[in-house]
Amino acid sequence: ACTNSDSNTNDEKSNEDKPGTDETAGKVSIEFWHAMSGTGQESLDAIVEGFNESQDKYEVKAEFQGTYEESLTKLRSVGGTKDAPAITQVFEVGTKYMIDSGYIEPVQSFIDKDNFDLSTLEQNILNYYKVDGELYSMPFNSSTPVMIYNKTAFEKAGLDPEKAPETFSEVIATAEKLKTDDMFGFSMLTYGWFFEQLVATQGGLYVNEDNGRSGDATEALFNGPEGLNVFNFLDTMNKAGTFGNFGTNWDDIRAAFASQKVAMYMDSSAGVAGAIANAPFDVGVAYIPYADEVQRNGVVIGGASLWMSKGIAENEQEAAWEFMKYMTTPEVQAKWHLDTGYFAINPKAYDEENVKEKWAEFPQFKVTVEQLQDTVPGIATQGALISVFPESRQQIVTALEDLYQGADPQEVLDQAAEGTNRAMEIANKTKK
Amino acid sequence: MKRVELIDLSKSYDKQIDVISGINVTIEPGEFFVLVGPSGCGKSTMLRMIAGLEEITSGTLKIGDKVANGLPPNKRELSMVFQNYALYPHLTVQQNIAFGLDVKKVKKPVQQKRAEDVAEMLGLTEFLQRKPRELSGGQRQRVALARAIVSESPICLMDEPLSNLDAKLRAHMRMEIRRIQRTLGITMIYVTHDQVEAMTMGDRIMILHEGKIQQVGKPIDIYNNPANPFVATFIGSPPMNLASAKNDSVSSTLLIGDTWHLALPANENYSHPSSELIAGIRPEHLRPATKDTPEADKFYVEVTNVEVLGNETVFSFELGGNEWMAKWSGQWHIDSGDRIPILIDTGSLCIFEADTGELIKKPTDLGNFVFGKEVLL
Amino acid sequence: MKRVELIDLSKSYDKQIDVISGINVTIEPGEFFVLVGPSGCGKSTMLRMIAGLEEITSGTLKIGDKVANGLPPNKRELSMVFQNYALYPHLTVQQNIAFGLDVKKVKKPVQQKRAEDVAEMLGLTEFLQRKPRELSGGQRQRVALARAIVSESPICLMDEPLSNLDAKLRAHMRMEIRRIQRTLGITMIYVTHDQVEAMTMGDRIMILHEGKIQQVGKPIDIYNNPANPFVATFIGSPPMNLASAKNDSVSSTLLIGDTWHLALPANENYSHPSSELIAGIRPEHLRPATKDTPEADKFYVEVTNVEVLGNETVFSFELGGNEWMAKWSGQWHIDSGDRIPILIDTGSLCIFEADTGELIKKPTDLGNFVFGKEVLL
């Protein structure tokens, strides 16, 4: 790919590090951009190493590129050029953008060519990433939200630690009981993702055009009754003083839970392992709550998937495909699941010995998987597809913050919807 | 060895008042030219203009026959001792001295040799490795001097280069500077406040006052024939005594300071008998009256102040509202309040016209001694 | 009006070499104390120690009976003229002068009045609104002086305050400083290189050499009875002529510089006849021989250099490897190479022991004149 890197001093280095030029080993070398840091990166590096050792035709180089947002920005800048990597990890809300960008090769073409059996993968996950029946990217790290609670505190408050509250009003009541001078009853990270989930589990849509899946969405729907339910739910607790606001930072809310400042909170399934490890008390994991007047629909998949670049050498695409396939194997998924708490996209992974052992030790893990598998398929739980999702999430964060400051729920939701509408309008207007 | 010519040179800092105006003078190649004048009269300004550091407001400056008004300083091939030294604070004494040589790409060993020689001459050898801030005032001044000397440029400008040195060192430096200037044939322009330097070092002196030339000439000529009262009082220490005077052509006497009647020789006659005059006499020409002095020639003065300087004694008295001073060799036991008889010789009198300041009578008897006339060989 | 006492004072900048060592001297209240010495001998250092700007390495400094070693400068109630002026570049002349008063919370109008008065006295009135960088060297120095004068502190330290002024202004300033010091009874410690200042301003002079006291005393006493050859050559300009000498007790003559035999009066006898001596005589005591001089008393010298200073003439000749100088009043027409007969009077001779430098014979005949003895009243 770097044939025209002329006489700069870095020639050697670039030859070494750039994909496709590892002539000495005769291997096809590709780059894999990801946004995994911390333990996620550790695990990922190990998996990549495993792949490289498992065969001698391909070599994958995993390169960290910053947060989801940062790596996407970078991808936008190099997309379609020789600097683009063969594989990129993009978060779920970037799906629409990626499809529209024209920089990517849908994995569906390889699936077809290779007769890859998709049914081995978790259907609920595929649901999200399938657009118009086609799979554009290979799911990889998937998470869902769960509600984590302090069993010991439940006991102290005279509640059944094995029975977590399920509906909004139950949560409100339980929170009331759990609230002490030092401890709030309930909390949720100020992050749009959780709001999306709480809307979806009620069967509510985020945007029109069937959540953006039957056409470009033009109007936000999350300020409808389902959204309002969520805001009212939070508002009630906030006004009652049973809701603890720990901001937008994952660590803050987790620390609050671990240091018993809050008894129940919403977290990603990927956070369960940490919560259990850090808490000096018994930790319970439950499904996310839903509004009393509706049926539980379940959760939308979160996390990220792997995208293949278009316009790169064929053998590089092949390498990328091989790697993706490798990533779906039960062994890899088991390791990934255990290291990080993300789901195994291949349910067979749950049959692996080490997973079983772990589940025996921490039955809480199972809850996250069950919740996903219990999810009712539908437009709502399939998740929204809009290209301006990050911006919309920002609007929600602001709305939540205003809500916690005592603003009117409907008003702030409408504002967020308005902002989202404008963003969508601009996006549609400027679309090529 | 270059001529420096100043033609109608003027300078103004604020575009309003000229601090220097209409200077016309030619400094000959190899000449030692001394510039004196009261504080603030524009000496440094003039040097700085010649050096190219100060813009010339009007007039022409020629260096070695070429007009140099716009020439940058580094093209003028001169060296300069700044009144405030301007040493390089980050360099050692050695490096400061050798700096100019280094600039001219003189070889290192030669640089070092020359720097050391000059340092030796100026008594700086033991400070060669120090930074300027670790030196005493006089030592810094010597470094500044060394820097100019070592460069051996054809033109050298020195702005009060010896002001912070003691008498002994200064005497030594006077000689050395003069010697070097002669040996190398440097054209030297030298600003000083020191009478001895002015009198002994220069081929010519120029006296500047309020930015204007008062007189240019050989030191001794200026001393003997000051062009105007300003020069008369400026050159010579203590200065020439001055008092208003009137010429009484009838009695052929001169009335000095309204009190002293001095008989004039018959042939002396001042063209403007009615006009106001200024009479001047140097302190050393006010001599003690001796036993043999006829009483009529004695002037009695009441001493107001006495200073015994070791080898001479200066006392003051009042005449016509001015303080007059007399200087006699030796240590005299005089006290304030003493009445002392003194002698005035008309021969040593200067007379100026009061309005124009023009010298109309030169002193004739200057206490000039020639062996064979006064003393027996 | 405070005493300043220095007891065994020493100072070292680098903890190795003492630049000042073992100074013991008491400066009386209201005294005008002059400090002289060659460049780099430690004068400024000593002033700075008294001012509290430089740490005292060892010894005791008392100001007005209190030990002041650790006293911060602002508690010492003194004023100082720095050798390098240390003007505040960001303040105008007026503000510079009034700075100390402002510190002492003197009322604004009073400040202004006093600043203007002093400026008037120093001829700075027209520059009051200028910044230091727009002044000439001498003007800056006068601002520094004004700043010290205006404060009227009981102790005043001045470090070469007149070095950049012309002779006329300097004479004027000498008088003014002396007058103010007397009127206010200030204790003044004054560093100078100027012979006239040293001789005329101080109640006492102290001569410092390489950080050690050479002599302290009244100016005229020091001039007449220098404690050692260093002082002898340092005070007086041109300096005292020195040459090695031997006492021939048999013929009762003194052999000076291996060439001159000087008959000694019978009663003169130097304790160590065999030891090496140094003979010294001041240039003004080398007088011209006249017709009446007996040929035996004449010494013929060959003139090597002549300087006519206007009111006096200095010429040099060589004696025993040293350059000697003679100074005669008036303008003498002497040329280099002339052979001139001169007279030496044993009465004006100084004799020092060569090893210790101790003065063993004071000059008796100093050309002292008293009216009534030499001249007729």
Next chain:
Amino acid sequence: MTISLPKKIWIYFLLTVTSLLVFFPVLYAFMISFMTGPEILQGKFFPQSFSLDNYFKVFDRLPLVKYLVNSFVVSVGVMFGQLLVCSLAAYAFVFMPFKGRDFIFFVFISTMMIPWEATMIPNFFTIQKLDWLNTYQGLTIPFFALAFGTFLLRQHFKTIPKELHEASQIAGLSRFAFFWRVILPVSKTSLVTLGAYGFLTTWNMYLWPLLITTNSSVRTVQIGLKQLQSQEMSTDWGVVMAGVIVVIIPTLLLLFLGQKQLQKGLSQGALK
């Protein structure tokens, strides 16, 4: 100058108290770098034991040595580049009068006001076109010209006694020689300050190196720091703080060495 004892005590007191306040966060981070997860959440100040586990983990997880070397190369490169480019410009601004000088200077200054974030994307494309992605020059050259540095040096050059310029002119020094041999040595203090600034800001840069590097060949240590923190997985604070300590130690050392260069009065003794 002498300082009296009570004043000395008072100053030492103030120095100690304020430096403790200033240094507390760093000290705290240092302590945390030895703690285990639960210890941290319990909010202790002193770790139970000073175990180096977290440090081992840091070095284990990342090619930290390589990152440190890269950071060092890049920071030193930017430092020297800035010193050269800025001092040249500042010199022109102070010692060469020309028409429109103030205007050009102001244009220079105005570049400081342009938010870096606003220029980053076009710059990225420029670097990409130059084929400087993943190279040291891509990481350094865009930062060589620095209005801030030009400004800093100009302020300092303006305080240099003009007599030095004059003396040098008379000595026959060319413009450049004066710059090189007098101005730069005399301005050591400011150059050290600017050097420290350039080094440290480069050392601390995150977004740009992230953007123009796609692999670890020339990546700098701040990206490493970021890699230690994870968004959704519980951050291992002990390890992060260990990383923080590893990352700041070289810069603290540099500051310590640099401050020795901030000696008193480099232009003192120049004038009478």
Next chain:
Amino acid sequence: MNTHVKPGIWRRTGNARTAFLYLLPSVILFSVFVFYPMFRTIYLSFFLTNQNGEAALHVGFENFAYLLESSAFLNSMKATVLFVLYTVPIGIIIALFFALLANEKLKGIGFFRTVYSSTMGISVAASSVIWLFLFHPSVGVFNRVLSVLNFPQIQWLLDPEWALISVSISTIWMNTGFSFLILLGGLQNIDEHLYESSRIDGAGYFYRLRRITIPMLSPTLFFIITISLINAFQSFGQIDILTKGGPSQSTNLIVYSIYREAFINYQFGTASAQAVILFIIILIVTILQFKFGERKVHYQ
């Protein structure tokens, strides 16, 4: 500061030409890496951009009109101004205080100087991480101290009333090191003789401070004030890590808002418009600062 030479025309241009040579490296680099992107930014501010960040729809001044009406943007401006007001004066005063302390000639002063300047050696990212911990609502030191002292706890970063103040506190901490270093350098350059002279006059500490130190330090102060103002307007890293602009937009400084608009929302058009407005604000502040500030500055 000029080489007083007769202004012949050839010579004047000669000066300009040499000057240009010295300025050339800066000029080239600025043109490529600052001016070109800046013009591009200005250009983009008149467009709506597509998902790839390319100008897609010319909208004239619409972006600006939208921003100036948008309460969110006005709020950003307000937050920015408040942030500048909180951080710049206090930061400089503290740094000056430290610099004055550390300028004393005492044993071990080097250690203290290093400590004071240490925050400069800690990247914004690293220090923000540390402060995030200090401000932590549950395990943070500040709240622990408050609870030990029996004061009500403060939601440092979560309460919109406090968030900006908290961010300001940490920003001041981060910036003192640098300001300190610059001011110390300035102090060190003041001629010792001036202090000597004033001490002899009996000037007390504060008098000296007011009449000598501050005026002589004025070029440095002017410099650091200008720089601090500009830096404050452009603070980004701490916001990103500490609050991400929240809560309730209370810390959504303009630069952060630009970042979000450009890097998260990928709206280069409006982001550019914001950048242009920010640029104009800083420009005005700096011009004022030069106009009124530099007058009081004393150069040698």
